[in-house]
Amino acid sequence: MKNILVTGGAGYIGSMTVKQLQENGLNPTVFDNLVYGHKESIAATLIQGDLATDKDKLEQVFKDTKFDAVIHFAGYAATGESMKNPYKYFYYNYVGGLNLAETMVRYGVRHIVFSSSCTVYGNVGKLPVGEDSPIDIVNVYGQTKYDFEKILDWYDQIYQIKSVRLRYFNACGAALDGSMGEDHNPEAHIIPNAIKAALSSIPFSLFGDDYPTKDGTCIRDYIHVLDLAQAHLKALDYLEKGGKTDYFNIGVGKGYSNKEVLEMVKKVSGKDLSVEVKPRRSGDANEIYADNTKAKKVLGWNPEHSDLETIVKSAYLWHSTHPNGYLSS
Ligand SMILES: NC(=O)c1ccc[n+]([C@@H]2O[C@H](COP(=O)([O-])OP(=O)(O)OC[C@H]3O[C@@H](n4cnc5c(N)ncnc54)[C@H](O)[C@@H]3O)[C@@H](O)[C@H]2O)c1
Structure with missing residues (x-):
């Protein structure tokens, strides 16, 4: 072995x-x-x-x-x-x-x-x-x-x-059965933070809605x-x-805007999300997504779970069953 x-x-x-x-x-x-x-x-x-x-x-x-x-x-x-x-x-x-x-x-x-x-x-x-x-x-x-x-x-x-x-x-999502997932403290990533906001009454902070993108929010892969x-x-x-x-x-080779991510969190959780728009953070690029052709061709790698709904569903399952991350019993 x-x-x-x-x-x-x-x-x-x-x-x-x-x-x-x-x-x-x-x-x-x-x-x-x-x-x-x-x-x-x-x-x-x-x-x-x-x-x-x-x-x-x-x-x-x-x-x-x-x-x-x-x-x-x-x-x-x-x-x-x-x-x-x-x-x-x-x-x-x-x-x-x-x-x-x-x-x-x-x-x-x-x-x-x-x-x-x-x-x-x-x-x-x-x-x-x-x-x-x-x-x-x-x-x-x-x-x-x-x-x-x-x-x-x-x-x-x-x-x-x-x-x-x-x-x-952008790494995201969790084991499909919700048994393993993202447990960062502090957490800086949009999907866990939006889910945590949906599961509580804490508003979600959206940093900037005036970017030159289709809906004004940053686009990520x-x-x-x-x-x-x-x-x-x-x-x-x-x-x-x-x-x-x-x-x-x-990367998966496709970008989603922050607003699209928030909409998916609302859809998957069935909960409304209170969003507070804050000023842009310095250093955030407007839009970025990968050309992943090389990894597919040379490594023979192919993403299988990276549609936004699967990502958010798995993350939601993890966070909703593990409110204290790995310390949840
Ligand atoms: N999460 C993302 O979206 C992302 C994107 C690009 C690159 N990366 C890179 O991927 C790697 C893993 O990211 P992650 O999200 O799993 O982060 P993470 O913080 O969950 O994992 C990093 C691990 O390294 C350990 N660690 C940190 N410094 C160490 C040291 N000096 N000695 C021993 N252990 C140490 C931490 O305790 C932690 O368990 C990191 O190198 C990160 O920069 C992550």
Whole structure:
């Protein structure tokens, strides 16, 4: 059985991927500092440690198990926070990634799949966004993602570590049976926040309704977390078959406006939503959605659950049955 180290595997996307790895006969070991992760979300070996500050623990994990590949989710991921606390993002995302890459070199692990982000495209010109679109770094978080992609290029050139960098669009949705889902605190994403608003009397804050889009609200590409997790399995397979270091957009290839998302939450929940329109947030692009042709063609990946209704239904099932996330009994 293949051993896969999953950093950040107790987080939202990581835990879904761990489950899919297990369902496909692979043996994941999770390394997570549990700052945002939940040990209840996984049924796999978990080592609680921080990639940046617990180098000895990380070393021990590689000593104990011979890994065939690494999937690197661990990192801080809030765009807004990265502009208020850049040190946290530069320190943990760079040092954590570097410690991981160095340990891989020492233990001869040659394959890594890295969670990158569509945020590296910044203020997009042409839509849909292909992998050849210009890079436009508009926040510290995006800088750390892009720089680690570049660091991985050097680790390929110098140490022949092959990497797949998956540039995710907006991860969303939950396990279809509602047993696993998004449990971020604080939560910055529209779908969980709109559902939480529908389930309570708290108004939903809509940041800007005067964008130059069809209904004045931002347009995003929403990719179901199950499809996202599947992309990691495809990427591992690609590397195992000798695939070269490369990067891929992981999005569904279609955009929905914030208002369309809110309408879907109303439809699925059967509840009205009180919406407070607030000023635009700085750094929010008007419209972005992926050209996912490359991932489909090269990785053989195909999103299956990423229509908006399935996304919102699964997320609604999770949130309505888990008001306190993984701590709900
Ligand atoms: N959620 C999205 O829409 C999205 C979009 C693009 C990219 N990404 C990237 O995907 C990855 C996973 O995102 P997520 O939404 O599952 O986030 P998450 O916060 O739920 O998961 C990240 C996990 O990493 C752990 N972690 C963070 N820093 C660590 C460190 N230094 N050492 C060990 N563990 C650490 C956290 O405790 C958490 O469990 C992140 O790298 C994020 O930047 C996410």
